[in-house]
Amino acid sequence: MGVPASSPCFAEELVQAPDGSFHLVDARQRRDVMRWRKAERERLIAARLAVGAAERAAWAAEIAGHVAELRDVSGRIVSLYWPIRGEPDLRPLAETVLRRGGTSALPVVEAKGQPLVFRPWRPGDDLERGVWNIPVPARGAPVVPDIVLAPVVGFDGEGYRLGYGGGFFDRTLATMEKRPVVIGVGYELARIPTIFPQPHDVPMDAIVTQAGTVVGA
Numbered sequence: 001m002g003v004p005a006s007s008p009c010f011a012e013e014l015v016q017a018p019d020g021s022f023h024l025v026d027a028r029q030r031r032d033v034m035r036w037r038k039a040e041r042e043r044l045i046a047a048r049l050a051v052g053a054a055e056r057a058a059w060a061a062e063i064a065g066h067v068a069e070l071r072d073v074s075g076r077i078v079s080l081y082w083p084i085r086g087e088p089d090l091r092p093l094a095e096t097v098l099r100r101g102g103t104s105a106l107p108v109v110e111a112k113g114q115p116l117v118f119r120p121w122r123p124g125d126d127l128e129r130g131v132w133n134i135p136v137p138a139r140g141a142p143v144v145p146d147i148v149l150a151p152v153v154g155f156d157g158e159g160y161r162l163g164y165g166g167g168f169f170d171r172t173l174a175t176m177e178k179r180p181v182v183i184g185v186g187y188e189l190a191r192i193p194t195i196f197p198q199p200h201d202v203p204m205d206a207i208v209t210q211a212g213t214v215v216g217a
Helices: 027-049 053-070 093-099 168-175
Strands: 012-016 022-026 077-079 103-108 117-120 127-129 135-137 147-151 181-185 206-209 212-216
Touching (some): 022 027, 053 093, 053 181, 103 135
Antiparallel strands (some): 103 117
């Protein structure tokens, strides 16, 4: 599905990119992209939920194996995530990270519209219900991850990630003094020709599916 071009008579908007620069974007085209993304997001989530739980679990295990081979985690802080809505469950990777001398963490939404924070987490730690009832570590001082696993709803060949629309990962990366290695993770069925990237979108360093590393290295 294409995004229709806009007439030059429509007003432009000033949008800030993650690097702090500002870009003029066509307001109507921006709205068209946002509407398209909303529909595509719903389609892709429905598609992965239509896959049986056993098959999704098998795919997740394959993804975890590929991610474990991608980066050395010794001495590094690796942010995982708590899976929702059929996302690959990569929580078992925490054991691999710990066994290899790393530290595992989970992202925490402290407030809507604000960057994420990251707290150390290992299997068995106490959890509490965070925003949208997603479990988060109940205690622990914030840490700065070296590697972040970011679940994707969709992704394209340029490494851009279609998320849930909240902008948490892009906003967080923009505020970090040292950018971590960001690895998008998802199923092959999440691949689309383009997400129609906007100035605020940040490409992943790599994207991994059950087929292996399909974008980046």
